[in-house]
Amino acid sequence: xxxxxxxxxxxxxxxxxxxxxxxxxxxxxxxxxxxxxxxxxxxxxxxxxxxxxxxxxxxxxxxxxxxxxxxxxxxxxxxxxxxxxxxxxxxxxxxxxxxxxxxxxxxxxxxxxxxxxxxxxxxxxxxxxxxxxxxxxxxxxxxxxxxxxxxxxxxxxxxxxxxxxxxxxxxxxxxxxxxxxxxxxxxxxxxxxxxxxxxxxxxxxxxxxxxxxxxxxxxxxxxxxxxxxxxxxxxxxxxxxxxxxxxxxxxxxxxxxxxxxxxxx
Amino acid sequence: xxxxxxxxxxxxxxxxxxxxxxxxxxxxxxxxxxxxxxxxxxxxxxxxxxxxxxxxxxxxxxxxxxxxxxxxxxxxxxxxxxxxxxxxxxxxxxxxxxxxxxxxxxxxxxxxxxxxxxxxxxxxxxxxxxxxxxxxxxxxxxxxxxxxxxxxxxxxxxxxxxxxxxxxxxxxxxxxxxxxxxxxxxxxxxxxxxxxxxxxxxxxxxxxxxxxxxxxxxxxxxxxxxxxxxxxxxxxxxxxxxxxxxxxxxxxxxxxxxxxxxxxxxxxxxxxxxxxxxxxxxxxxxxxxxxxxxxxxxxxxxxxxxxxxxxxxxxxxxxxxxxxxxxxxxxxxxxxxxxxxxxxxxxxxxxxxxxxxxxxxxxxxxxxxxxxxxxxxxxxxxxxxxxxxxxxxxxxxxxxxxxxxxxxxxxxxx
Numbered sequence: 150x151x152x153x154x155x156x157x158x159x160x161x162x163x164x165x166x167x168x169x170x171x172x173x174x175x176x177x178x179x180x181x182x183x184x185x186x187x188x189x190x191x192x193x194x195x196x197x198x199x200x201x202x203x204x205x206x207x208x209x210x211x212x213x214x215x216x217x218x219x220x221x222x223x224x225x226x227x228x229x230x231x232x233x234x235x236x237x238x239x240x241x242x243x244x245x246x247x248x249x250x251x252x253x254x255x256x257x258x259x260x261x262x263x264x265x266x267x268x269x270x271x272x273x274x275x276x277x278x279x280x281x282x283x284x285x286x287x288x289x290x291x292x293x294x295x296x297x298x299x300x301x302x303x304x305x306x307x308x309x310x311x312x313x314x315x316x317x318x319x320x321x322x323x324x325x326x327x328x329x330x331x332x333x334x335x336x337x338x339x340x341x342x343x344x345x346x347x348x349x350x351x352x353x354x355x356x357x358x359x360x361x362x363x364x365x366x367x368x369x370x371x372x373x374x375x376x377x378x379x380x381x382x383x384x385x386x387x388x389x390x391x392x393x394x395x396x397x398x399x400x401x402x403x404x405x406x407x408x409x410x411x412x413x414x
Numbered sequence: 415x416x417x418x419x420x421x422x423x424x425x426x427x428x429x430x431x432x433x434x435x436x437x438x439x440x441x442x443x444x445x446x447x448x449x450x451x452x453x454x455x456x457x458x459x460x461x462x463x464x465x466x467x468x469x470x471x472x473x474x475x476x477x478x479x480x481x482x483x484x485x486x487x488x489x490x491x492x493x494x495x496x497x498x499x500x501x502x503x504x505x506x507x508x509x510x511x512x513x514x515x516x517x518x519x520x521x522x523x524x525x526x527x528x529x530x531x532x533x534x535x536x537x538x539x540x541x542x543x544x545x546x547x548x549x550x551x552x553x554x555x556x557x558x559x560x561x562x563x564x565x566x567x568x569x570x571x572x573x574x575x576x577x578x579x580x581x582x583x584x585x586x587x588x589x590x591x592x593x594x595x596x597x598x599x600x601x602x603x604x605x606x607x608x609x610x611x612x613x614x615x616x617x618x619x620x621x622x623x624x625x626x627x628x629x630x631x632x633x634x635x636x637x638x639x640x641x642x643x644x645x646x647x648x649x650x651x652x653x654x655x656x657x658x659x660x661x662x663x664x665x666x667x668x669x670x671x672x673x674x675x676x677x678x679x680x681x682x683x684x685x686x687x688x689x690x691x692x693x694x695x696x697x698x699x700x701x702x703x704x705x706x707x708x709x710x711x712x713x714x715x716x717x718x719x720x721x722x723x724x725x726x727x728x729x730x731x732x733x734x735x736x737x738x739x740x741x742x743x744x745x746x747x748x749x750x751x752x753x754x755x756x757x758x759x760x761x762x763x764x765x766x767x768x769x770x771x772x773x774x775x776x777x778x779x780x781x782x783x784x785x786x787x788x789x790x791x792x793x794x795x796x797x798x799x800x801x802x803x804x805x806x807x808x809x810x811x812x813x814x815x816x817x818x819x820x821x822x823x824x825x826x827x828x
Binding site for chain 2: 291292293294295296317319322323325326327329330333334337338
C-alpha cells in the first residue's frame with residue numbers, strides 16, 4: 150500500500166481554508182468516500198486510508214480547527230463543521246459520496262447525513278460519538294492526559310506504540326492540545342453529543358453500517374445500539390480485539406467490512 | 415498603605431494520606447473525604463479569625479473561593495462577604511475575587527455584590543478573577559472561552575452597576591434581554607475592582623488598561639518587579655503613571671511570639687504536598703484553551719512529564735530565602751517586609767497568615783501580632799516610602815473616570 154499517491158491541497162469552503170488529502174483510482178467511475186477523522190486530529194498517512202484508496206476515490210479533509218486546517222473562531226457546534234464539510238463537497242462538485250466517520254468524525258458524518266439525507270450513498274459510523282450513550286459515558290478529554298487519552302483508544306498498547314511511538318513527539322502532543330481546544334470550543338456541553346441528533350436521523354434512508362471495537366473504552370457500545378435504532382437502514386458489526394480507534398488498530402478488518410458493505414466498482 | 419489579612423480557609427481535617435494514595439488532592443479527590451462536622455468547626459474558626467482581625471485594626475479582609483479541594487473551603491466568596499458585611503464595622507471586604515467566567519448569570523453576581531456593598535455601608539472591594547483551570551472543570555464552564563467570558567461578564571457587571579436600567583445586553587457568551595437589577599452598589603461610580611493574579615501577562619495588561627490595581631500573588635521579588643515593569647508600560651501607553659496605588663502584593667507570612675514556632679507553623683504553607691493548590695494533573699490546572707497559546711509547547715512537555723514545571727518548583731527553605739514565605743516574631747517579619755516594600759513599592763499588602771493545620775490558638779496569636787505590632791510598623795515604613803493605597807491616593811475606580819490621562823502617542827506629538 151506504500152505506493153498510494155496522496156495529494157495535498159487547500160480548498161476553501163464557506164470562507165474557511167480546509168486541508169484536504171486525496172488519493173485513489175483515477176477512473177472517473179470510482180466511488181468517492183469521505184473519511185472524517187477523530188477529535189485527536191489525524192496523522193498524514195494511515196494504512197486504513199491506503200486500504201480504502203486501493204478501491205475508491207478517498208477524501209480525508211482535516212476538520213476546521215484540527216490538524217492542518219485553520220481554526221474558525223466563530224464555530225460553536227459540531228453541526229457547524231458538518232455544514233462546512235457539506236460546503237466542501239459542494240465546492241468539489243461531489244454528489245452521493247459515502248461518508249465514513251471515525252469516532253468524533255462519526256458524529257460529523259451523522260450530522261452531514263441528517264442535513265442532506267438524499268445526498269449520500271452509504272453511511273459508515275465507527276465508534277461514533279454524537280449520541281448520548283444509554284449506558285455509560287463518553288470518556289472525558291478534559292480530565293485525561295494527552296497520552297492517556299490517546300492510549301485509551303487502543304485495545305493493544307503495542308499497536309499504539311507502532312502508530313504514535315511509545316513516547317509521542319512534542320509536536321504530536323502540541324497538536325493534540327490544539328485539537329482538544331477546538332473540541333472544547335464546539336462540543337463542551339453537552340459533552341460530545343447532540344441531544345437532537347437521534348431524532349434527526351430518521352430520514353436517512355441510505356444504507357448504514359455501524360461498527361464498534363469490542364473493547365471501546367472511549368464511547369460505550371450502548372451508543373451503537375442507539376444509532377442502529379435511530380437509522381432506518383442500519384446494521385451493526387463488532388470488530389474483535391479492537392479499541393475505539395478501529396481504523397488504527399484493525400485497519401484491514403475495517404477496510405474489508407467497508408468494502409464488503411459499499412461494494413467494489 | 416492598605417493592609418489586609420488573608421487565609422485560604424484550609425479544610426485541614428481532610429485525610430492527607432487518602433489524597434496521596436489517590437495521587438491528587440484537587441478536583442477529582444472524592445468528597446467522601448470531606449467531613450461536614452469538621453467543616454462546621456473550621457468555618458466558625460475562620461469567622462473568629464476575621465472578627466479578631468477587625469478588632470486588632472487590619473484595614474481589610476481578603477476573601478477568595480475555590481472548588482473541589484481541601485486547600486480552600488470557600489466555595490462561594492460572597493457568602494463570607496455577606497457575613498462580614500453584617501458582622502464587622504470597619505474593615506474593607508476585599509473579594510480577590512469572584513471568578514467571573516464561572517457565572518452563568520453575571521447580573522445575579524452584580525446584585526449579590528451590590529447587596530454586600532449596601533449592607534456593609536460601602537466597604538466592598540470587588541475583585542475579579544478568571545478562576546483556575548480546575549474551577550472551570552468543577553463548575554462545567556468551558557475553559558476555551560475563559561478570557562472572553564471574563565471580559566464580557568466584567569462589561570455586563572459594571573454596566574449593571576452604572577447604567578440606568580432597563581437595558582438589553584447581547585454578547586457572545588451572555589445574552590440578557592432585561593437588565594434592570596434593583597440592587598445597585600452604594601459606592602459610586604462602583605466599588606473598587608482589584609485584579610489578583612500570578613504572572614499571566616494577558617491579565618496584567620488587561621488590569622493596567624482598566625487602571626485596576628493588580629495584586630501579585632506570592633510572586634518572587636524579581637517576578638514582581640517584572641510585573642510592575644509591564645503594568646507601568648501599559649499604563650504609560652494609555653496615559654497614566656503607574657504607582658503604588660496600582661500595586662498590591664499577597665505574601666505568606668506567619669507571625670509568632672517565638673522564631674522556632676513561627677518557622678514550624680510556616681511549614682504549613684506547603685501543606686498541600688508543596689503545591690499551591692494541591693496535587694493535580696496538569697491538564698486539570700490548565701485545560702486546553704485556558705492558557706496562553708504562547709505557552710502551549712512548554713505546557714504539553716510539562717503535562718506529559720517530559721519537563722519540569724515552567725513555573726518552577728522550590729523548597730520551603732528556598733521560598734524562605736527568596737522572601738516568598740516569611741516567618742518569625744514581629745521584629746524579624748517587619749525587617750523582611752520592609753525589604754519587599756522598598757524593592758516593589760506596593761500600596762496594598764495582604765498577609766496570608768495561617769495555612770494548613772496551624773492551630774486556632776496559634777492562628778489567633780498570629781493575627782493579633784499582625785494587627786498590633788506588624789501592621790503599625792509597616793504603616794510607618796509605608797509613610798516614609800510614600801506608598802499610598804488607592805483610597806489614600808483617591809485613584810479613579812476605572813480608567814474611564816481618570817482626569818489626568820496623557821496617552822503616550824499624544825504626548826509624543828506635543
